[in-house]
Amino acid sequence: MNKRKTTNDNEPTLAPGMDDQEELEQNATEEEVEKGDYTSVTTLSYDEVDPS
Numbered sequence: 001m002n003k004r005k006t007t008n009d010n011e012p013t014l015a016p017g018m019d020d021q022e023e024l025e026q027n028a029t030e031e032e033v034e035k036g037d038y039t040s041v042t043t044l045s046y047d048e049v050d051p052s
Helices: 020-024 030-035
Strands: none
Touching: none
16 A cells, blocks of 8 residues: 655645746646636735835
């Protein structure tokens, strides 16, 4: 019997060797959208301004 290492379901995981930034920036093809085989990605950017 194979034992698999389990991970916390709340932790994001990526396949080994995957360039996460490049992969996340790719748009889904029309075919993937029609099949519902895509994930919506939201990017949060923190823009800090020095107080004056």
